[in-house]
Amino acid sequence: MSNLQTETITMEQMKTNKDNRFLQFWRLFRRKKPAAISFYFILFLFIMMIIGPFVTPYDAAEPNYTSVLETPSASHLFGTDEYGRDILSRIIAGARISLSVSFCAVTLGAIVGSILGLISGFIGKRVDKLIMRTCDVLFAFPELILAIGIVAILGPGLKNVIIAVAFFSVPSFARIVRGATLEVKEMLFVEAEESLGASRLRIMLKHVFPETLPTIIVYYTMNVGTAILAAASLSFLGLGAEPSSPDWGAMLSVSRDYIGTAFHIVFFPGLIIFLTVLAFNLLGDGLREMLDPKMKD
Amino acid sequence: MPDLLEVKNLKTGFHTENGFLPVVHGISFHVNQGEIVGLVGESGSGKSVTSLSILRLFHDTHGEIVDGGILYKGENILTFSEKKMTKYRGKELSMIFQEPMTALNPVLKIGKQMRETIILHLGMSKKEAHQYAIEKLKSVGIPRAEQVMEDYPHQLSGGMRQRVIIAMQISCNPSLLIADEPTTALDVTIQAQILKLMEEIQEKTNMGILLITHDLGVVAEICDRVIVMYAGRIVEEATAVELFENPKHPYTKGLIESAPKIGSKKDRLNSITGTVPNPNNMPKGCKFAPRCPSAMPICHEKEPELMADGDHTMRCWLFDEEVEKKGEMQYG
């Protein structure tokens, strides 16, 4: 009876213990001001991604020829574009396209890259050489040129932008995960597991991979910023989203003709790209300080 | 004449994510000229923090000395400017660390590193400094000193590196040498050599040495006087002979008894139960009470003060006369 009681108490303690760990992480994180503000900003973008189309003040696609190229005012906070569309509404609606493209691309790149990095680092020898030399070759191309090349082969369109951006983020993920794997592999607990008779696959998945996860998370966050830029660049060059769609890069691309006459229609899409990329980089930096064991003490 | 080093009611702690964490709780001790004093304790006893406090070496850590004074030849070094402190470090107060590799710059030749300190503190020319460095290396028993001057740290063995560090640290004839676990990373045979070297240097130069260690065997080997720390407090202080032959505090007794001794026929070691208390969650009374085999009710209630019995001091209720009387009335 009393035994049972103590057990329930400890179960509860465990629970609070776990909550505390999360809360503690959160408390520490909030103290890192730039990272925390970035986090809120990204959270806000996410909400916009979901509810965006329902809250935009104007229809993002409907042209309104009575108010063409209006400067920012109370009715159009960010002004209007050459078809009289409200730029604020277009930016909100465009969050969906621009963010989902870069997230898909980075996720794809991270998965493939991490698997390759894990294999490369853990198995080593020839496999490692093969994977890493291939990565070196890919690294030798400027990222954007590589992406343009891929889109040129596959044809323009958002799906192919995703593939292109994913493709050039694979080698960097592979390299960074390989580094983390090599480090973890040398740790004593991996040897301890081996001495227990655990198979290499088990050690790799159950012990090495979780240890590299913080590195992957940090790098993932930072890469989203790069991917947004790359996707915007491709759209700017007319290789990505449809020019008429509210994708941020496409907006920039279309509006560049008006840069002399209506500065605001270039400025606001550019600003939002800048802020988003900055936010992801600052968040990544903050996470690295908290998660990356090398940065600790 | 004042003591070489006098630490008065030193309180040091660290600023952590969860607020200020005191590590050293008001300790006082002194080191005389020509004396080797051992500061013994387990991990978490605050012994290393004490040594860092004396040199004010808290660069990147969030450590802070919150109270007390550290008098070196009568001057309170806590009031020194950082500039003056830099001048004192290496010249007046020197320090030897546990891991000799980390104390040397891996990309500079030994000779260059030695010359730098010598030129800085003694104002010699490069040539003089070079000769002087070779002389010092020879004095710590390094053969082929000229050759070693041209070597990089990784080309030397651990014992050699520690000798180089010692040569470097004594090159400016400091009056006080603080050695933090100087032999812990070394093999037994090398340890014996380094300890012997330290003793010889001390006899030759008459400097004071504060030896910080967890190893009572090392203490017995070279120390004149011993201070035992537990949970950031001094729990016992006595001459080495007195401490080893007549330990008073149950913690000291436990430490001495729990070390395996060659030739003893005992099957089991007398160990101290439990673990060192967490600094976030210190017991209320005597910090050792939860692990103490002779703890009394008062030990869990009130922390004892240091009590003196001649040269021998201890922080334990067992040696308090009033408690003794009361105990007799209660149990006797």
Added chain:
Amino acid sequence: MGDDILIEAKNIKKYFPIKTGWFEEKKYVKAVNGISFHIKKGETLGLVGESGCGKSTTGRLLNGLIPVDSGSIIFNGKDLANASKNEWKKYRQKMQMVFQDPYASLSPRMKIKDILREPLDIHFKHMSSMEKDKRVEDLLDKCGISKFHLNKYPYEFSGGQRQRIGIARALILQPDLIIADEPVSALDVSIQSQVLNLMKDLQDEYNLTYLFISHDLSVVEHISDRVGVMYFGNLVEIATKEEIFNNPKHDYTKTLLSSIPQMIPKARRKQMN
């Protein structure tokens, strides 16, 4: 019964290549240079030596973590030198390791419960979950860790407690031989003695055989029945502990013995001389 040999190493060798330039001759470190010894059932063989003498490599060779270059290892009458991977897995069940650094040898992101269950998951696929849990709890209890800690992570424990967990993990498969590589070197003195006592108790209870690798002669003297002294890859002396400590034959053993701090204060020693 007591004289049965559990494991025997016959002239085992391990050379590690040193990286040299392209055109230089290949060089090797002779980590273990042809050593032979045996351990009887239920006894403790202490292996002492200084850093780089090959004692840790010897432990890993016996356990197969590193393959031997030549020589043979005979465990329970079977030669392991040419055993297949599967056979090794079976032998590993019967010989387990305890490592020096209790902070690094436990997988940091796993709960204690999972760390201890892992060997059972690997080797006893058919054992029921209840049975596994029971075995984990019993053994932790024997090693002095309350079952209320089962759901904690390694970082929540002190060094001594972690080493107890490491020992429990080594024992969970009910092995015959424990290879302990400096198991108490990273611990505080007061904790060292607790762990040494625990190891002795467990040996008595489970009739374990130990290979106890350490640089600390007093610890080795305390726990061993026989002691081997290693020096630069060679086993220079092996004998009963009384013989080694009272009547050392090899010069190196003598040097080693004279280097041990004696716990006799300096002033007293000077009086004695």
